Amino acid sequence: DGGITQSPKYLFRKEGQNVTLSCEQNLNHDAMYWYRQDPGQGLRLIYYSQIVNDFQKGDIAEGYSVSREKKESFPLTVTSAQKNPTAFYLCASSPGQGNHGYTFGSGTRLTVV
């Protein structure tokens, strides 16, 4: 079955450490997105990519980095510069052009210890 796989489901980060969240899709979608979800707030866009080897900053990109070397993969690195990284991270994909909704992964919960 086609879908989006996020791993790990839970991740713990020490202060000053970089961590990478994985996102893989087999839907043949062109566009991929990373969102952060905090209690009481809507989904906030971190980064998005509409094509391989290209990506754009979203609304809250500071302290995060991404790469898009393959169409299927869009990993997110939470760097030590992100001062408040504890959150639920969601990856999504869409066909790209046109008025399409997203397909979401199951999320990664990141906690700073």
Next chain:
Amino acid sequence: EDQVTQSPEALRLQEGESSSLNCSYTVSGLRGLFWYRQDPGKGPEFLFTLYSAGEEKEKERLKATLTKKESFLHITAPKPEDSATYLCAVQGPYTDKLIFGTGTRLQVFP
């Protein structure tokens, strides 16, 4: 600035007690309005897409409607398994990005 506001923030219903969730939006040239369901600790699950005012879509106990300023998600005779957070999102004319509201947390009690 494009914006989505959902109300109420939380809603408690008795099983069988019908109600509606509201999604108000401001966007210059709506290309699509999307409803998602999200269970705790999981990713949002797609429910409906609405494209133009007057459009309606149904799925089991859920019915989504759209006007030029807002969308409603009507829940008829809800069951406890309908308990979840319902998210609304809009897509503007020049981007594939979705702008999300903060959601309505629905609890249905037996």
